[in-house]
Amino acid sequence: MTDLPCFYAPETAAHDPRFWMLRGVVMANKETPERADRLLAGIRAAGLDVLTPPSADQAPMRAIHTDRYLRFLETGWQDWQQASGAGPEVVANLHPQKAGATYPSGITGRAGWHMGDTGCPLGRDTWAAALRGVDTALAAADAVMAGAGAAYALCRPPGHHADADTAGGHCFLNNSAIAAQALRGRHDRVAILDIDVHHGNGTQAIFFDRADVLTVSVHADPDNFYPFYLGHAHETGYGANLNLPLPIGSGDEAWLAAIDQGLARIRDFAPGALVLALGLDAHENDPFRGLRVTTPGFARAAARIRALGLPTVIVQEGGYLSEDLTRNLASFLGGWIEAG
Template sequence: MKCFYARETEAHDPIFRLTHGAILRNAEQAERAGRLLTGLDLLSLPVQEPPVAPRAALEAVHTAQFLDYLETCWDEWQKLPGAGPEVVPNAFPQRSFATYPTGIAGQAGWHMGDTSAPIGPNSWRATRRAADCAVAAADAVLAGDRAAYALTRPPGHHTSADMAAGHCLLNVSAIAAARLREGHDRVATLDIDVHHGNGTQDIFYHRDDVLTVSVHADPSAYYPWFVGHAHEVGAGAGEGFNLNIPLPRTSTDDAWIAAIETALDRIAGYAPGALMVSLGLDAHERDPLLGMKVSWDGFTRAGRLIAEAGYPTVLVQEGGYLSEDLTTSLVCFMNGFLGRE
């Protein structure tokens, strides 16, 4: 299986995070990539550097205005009096009656849904190269590979067409799904990150050519708080093409696996030409964000189930945060997916 990674992503190492009123170290640290690379080494899966994807691959899911903002915002931020080292907004618009601002402080609030995705001097280059990995993995599958993996960070599934959030900048998962759509009439997405993929849902919510399915911790008591409920089924042409399966945070292997089975049943009914999996590993019982209680065996079972579904599959790395268990979580999922003991 081809695996793609870009070293430039390591230069994005955000600091700021606000949780329950406390300023903490950001959870999406560059060290995550090292632990995932160790997992690929243990699996004897070498990584290759992706080519630069065309901007059109990003514009398939993001607005040109948002891409321009991500590319230029840190430089513009430094022109503010007393600017901090990262772009972190302190005001957010009520978009239903708001006007797009001309200044960078206002634009930051417009294009960032919360304070957990700070942007530093190397963030644009990092997320751009992460997107290149997602496109390269999709292109490998379009070229005939059974599966490919994109080791992407920063992650992406909380970012909508023009708003970053939740540690995410470019929505690498949606970019991969849209790229697959170029070769297939229908594409399905399966998000098994412990957090609901609200950005991916938003991007495809009015479409019937991309089925979005997410298995995640109940958002009534967990991030992203406001989105990810079972009653969200799509709208317009997309009505009936969005499935959310929220679970209690106490969920262990059997409940999580049963939900993935339900998700795969829905995907089978849709009969997509290809599948994009948002591979979050943060449902693990010892992940520092404490979302659910899935074991390593649960990840192996999940990998096996997804592989047995039989679709050409792109795996895009989403969550899974710094712990001694992150490497093993990836190894266990991949062993299941690859049919290894």
């Protein structure tokens, strides 16, 4: 086994969402298969090989997500195709306030119940791809539990905006949360560090009332940035949630200082293992432009995180199409290797 085994499931390329809407304008979805192609090139540029994950035991996934949500993801596209005038992808046209509401039987109502925004259209191949994304995260977790110091999972679709019952922000199954749940089978406490430019609102919601999994997120201030409604510093749960929002446009030094603050909290928590939700969309040239982290900044972050000395599952979250995407992953993985 290599020092840093890397996993990717080629079948996830079949998930090719088309619909997205921003401020009332319909446009192309940004979570494209080409993202994986560029990230695969980054793995190889770091001198690492790519392994295909086996099918995994779904018990950790079923511990994280509700049964009705999983049924919706599995059958929703087929049900949608039976509806009169339905489009090629499931895109909800209503988003109810769920408190006190009754769960609907029809596909239009169920789509609204389980889809938090228009960034997560459910297509013919989404369910199969999302399951293989889970396999990818669990293969990395298994490698770490088998003795690897760290393992990298190139998951598509990403996962950290999906909560137990809801898709959102390109995410359907929460790969990082599922990996953490698997690691809990070996360790009494697990920490998740999320350095995506967007707050990991789904991950926070899943673990907010649990004391055995610490969630730490370093991200752009959500006051006027996705996910908007969660990710503020006052959200602490039972003391096992730490949000470190940064002003929009913050660069390397502020980002790394926040990561250092998060790492100090993780040391105090003393987990047996770490899940790193790796978002490369904090880069200065990422299309979302939330932060201004440089390519060398990712290598510096990797060295700091590796210095924790924890068995680490690295799960790919965001990082969208730019000329720098390959270099950014190579920088992070290279920084991790060099810090060993």
